[in-house]
C-alpha cells in the first residue's frame with residue numbers, strides 16, 4: 464500500500480505515479496487555478512509553497528503536481544519548463560531538509576529513486592563518485608578539486624546530500640517535460656496565460672561588442688538568451704572568457720540572468736570567485752572534451768580567437784593584394 468504522505472511530498476517518484484494512476488485523481492477548475500498560482504510563484508520568485516501536511520491536502524498535492532506539468536507542457540516554453548523544474552525541486556528540497564530528522568527513511572527512499580546509495584561517515588556522508596558527477600550542482604564549491612575524494616567516494620555534508628538530490632529531482636522533471644498530449648481547454652488557457660506572464664528579454668544586450676567572440680562563446684551566450692540550460696562547464700568557461708575579455712561583473716551577471724535557475728547572489732559570488740582566483744581559460748581541446756567546442760578555429764584557446772581572426776583577415780588581405 465502506497466504511503467500517501469511520501470507521495471504528496473515527493474510526487475515525481477515511481478510510488479507517487481503509481482498511486483495517482485491507480486487512484487484516478489480528478490482535476491477540477493479550482494485546482495487548475497491553484498496550479499496556475501503555483502506556477503506564477505515559480506516564475507516570479509523561483510519557489511513554490513509547500514503543501515500543508517494534512518491528510519486532506521495530500522491527494523491535492525498530487526493533482527497540483529500533475530496540473531502544473533500539463534500547464535507547462537501546453538505552454539511549450541523551455542524557460543517556463545526549466546523555471547518550474549527548479550521551483551518544484553526546491554519545494555522537494557525543503558521537504559527533504561525537514562525529513563532529514565523527522566523521516567530519514569523518506570530521504571533514503573528519494574535517494575534510492577535515483578540509484579544513489581549514501582554511506583554515513585561520522586557527521587558526513589559518502590556519495591559514489593559517479594552519482595556525485597551526475598548530480599552535482601552548478602557551483603564552484605562542488606568542483607571535484609575542492610572535495611575530499613577517497614576510494615571512489617566523495618564526502619558531503621547532510622545539507623549537500625539534500626542539495627545533490629535537489630539537482631537530481633530538477634534534472635528528472637526537466638527531462639520528463641513537455642508531455643506530448645492533447646490537453647483540455649482549461650489547461651490550454653492556463654498555458655496561454657503563463658506565456659503572457661513570461662519576462663520579455665532585451666535581445667540586443669547579448670549582441671553588442673561580440674563580433675570578435677569565438678563561435679563557442681557566442682553559442683553559449685545565445686543558449687542563455689534562449690533560456691536553454693547551459694551545463695556547469697559551459698557556464699564557468701563563459702564566465703572566465705568574459706572576465707578575460709574585460710566585461711564587468713555587473714554585465715556578466717546580466718548575461719546569466721536568462722538562465723532558468725538564475726540566482727543573482729550565487730552568480731555574483733561565482734563570477735567574483737573566478738576573477739579573484741584568476742581561473743585559466745580552458746583550451747580548445749578541453750572545451751571539446753566538455754562538448755562545447757562547435758568549430759575548428761585552430762587557435763588553441765578561445766582567448767586567442769580574436770588575434771587569430773585578425774591574423775587570418777590580414778593574410779587574406781595581403782593575398783588579395785598580391786594577386
Ligand code: SF4
Nearest residue numbers: 677679747756758760
Ligand atoms: S576551436 Fe576553440 S575557439 Fe573555436 S569553437 Fe572550438 S573551443 Fe571555441
